[in-house]
Amino acid sequence: MPFVQSSGPEFLKLETDQTLPREVDVAIVGGGIIGVSAALTLAQRNVKVALFEKGLIAGEQSSRNWGWVRLAGRDLRELPLMLRAHELWGEMNALVGDDTGYRRCGILYASMTSAARERHTRWAAEAARYGIASHILEPSKLAAFAPGLTRQVAAALHTPADGRAEPQRATPLIARAAITSGAQIFQDCAVRTIDVEAGRVSGLLTEHGRVRASSVIVAGGAWSRLLLKGIGVTLPQLKVLSSVYRTLPIEAGIEPCMSFSSFAIRKRMDGGYTVASSSESVAEITPDTLRFFAKFLPAYLAERKGLTLRLGRAFIDEALRWQPRDADRPSIYEAIRILDPKPHQANIQRVHRALVEALPAFRGVGTAQSWAGMIDTTPDAIPVISSVSERPGLVVGTGFAGHGFGIGPAAGEMLADIAIGRTPLSDPHPLRFSRFTDGEKLHLQHWL
Ligand SMILES: Cc1cc2nc3c(=O)[nH]c(=O)nc-3n(C[C@H](O)[C@H](O)[C@H](O)COP(=O)(O)OP(=O)(O)OC[C@H]3O[C@@H](n4cnc5c(N)ncnc54)[C@H](O)[C@@H]3O)c2cc1C
DSSP states (O other): OOEEOOSSOOEEOOOOOOSOOSEEEEEEEOOSHHHHHHHHHHHHTTOOEEEEOSSOTTOSHHHHSOOEEOOTTOOGGGHHHHHHHHHHHHHHHHHHTSOOOOBOOOEEEEEOSHHHHHHHHHHHHHHHTTTOOOEEEOHHHHTTTSTTOOOOOSEEEEETTOEEOOHHHHHHHHHHHHHHTTOEEESSOOEEEEEEETTEEEEEEETTEEEEEEEEEEOOGGGHHHHHHTTTOOOOOEEEEEEEEEEOOOOOOOOSEEEOSSOEEEEOTTSOEEEEOSSOEEEEOOHHHHHTHHHHHHHHHHHTTTEEEEOSHHHHHHHHTSSOOOTTSOOHHHHOSSOOOOOOHHHHHHHHHHHHHHOGGGTTOOEEEEEEEEEEEOTTSSOEEEEOTTSTTEEEEEOOTTOHHHHHHHHHHHHHHHHTTOOOSSOOGGGOGGGGTSSOOOOOOOOO
8 A cells, every 4th residue: 555645644545435325334424543443343244334534544643643552541441442452453463464563562651750650550450450460660670671761760650461553554454454344435525414314313415425324423533523513412522732753763772652751652663763742732722612611621620731722723713614514515524634733843842852861862863754633532531432312323433532543443343333233342331422411420530
């Protein structure tokens, strides 16, 4: 497969279908890792499925992320699903017939303070109850994983079963496997709206025509809120900008993914490292920020040290353009085929300085490229993987809050199960859509 050249990272370009079906069993909106994983599972089960992507498969978050496949520090409510994801990743290369870059290299989170060490210790104890082997490394043991490390830490949380995969390869390869298994996938095919008849979802309207379906899965990443708003369904979802860079190839001798708060690194298949900060991000203030202010306040308070709130053009832009429109006319989904925000250069420079200070081997190693991605998040920072009782036939898989790549294959499987009425392998209740309205007290878990 050739690579797409873009201002973001280069990713594998998939050849896809042109002629729309009139009717399918399940239609999927969004060709990120969640949508394509759902398509793969459905096709493997001989369900007639079509996926519609407004731009290119993996054009948004799914090619822009760090590529960490982790249990470490996850919200406990996600652990059963993530354990299943680990099983699926283990079989992935054989299944897709190519190298997704998946390696079980382990993940280390440095405990920068004694309070962090205590939190990490508690997480490891909780994780043990799920059969997960994760342990605290004393600082003296860290040098074996990070040669030349100069940074003082209180400890590190080490999860050997964790791993990494190559975001610029994995999602297109999973999509290709879905096609081989019988799914139809369409690119440059925006879904303008979801069709609803007598309160029930009946299909969707794309820019190239209408497709009937008994079930529609919305896996639209940062766009899910808008698409659902178009059919009167309110999803509390906001977006956060996260910036990344990659280095030129270097023999640093570091295999596991590692986070030191001010920087985090992951070895790439091309011999370089993907580098970013796990503690810095930017949120544009938009009308939705105000609308969901109360729901997101705990998340904001928890993240406020590293979160820059910006008031700029995005406010007006979203107020005027990010609105449901008459479906007979071209939509914003066609105007913005790929959400490609500019990276925050000051953030990238800070991260680079922190990296070379802590690991001098990186001094003088060139930056090959930088990019950013728009992370979609929910008030409790766990996704929605759920049907929606007020719209029978609608299934939502979104809000992965910056950690949907690793869990993606299992999340797609769960969505597929829900769409065809099969009991998922783990309990989807904590991830239900109705938790935002049924009186549950939303809460965040902070382990990292
Ligand atoms: C910088 C960064 C670092 C990250 N690091 C990690 C990590 O290390 N590990 C991890 O597990 N996760 C990580 N994540 C999070 C992870 O990338 C996402 O959670 C995951 O990719 C979400 O997948 P998705 O399919 O939901 O969304 P996306 O990949 O964003 O895909 C959604 C797709 O839907 C399409 N779409 C939307 N609306 C329409 C429409 N109306 N019609 C047709 N198509 C539509 C979009 O074009 C898009 O391609 C990171 C994210 C970022 C941005």
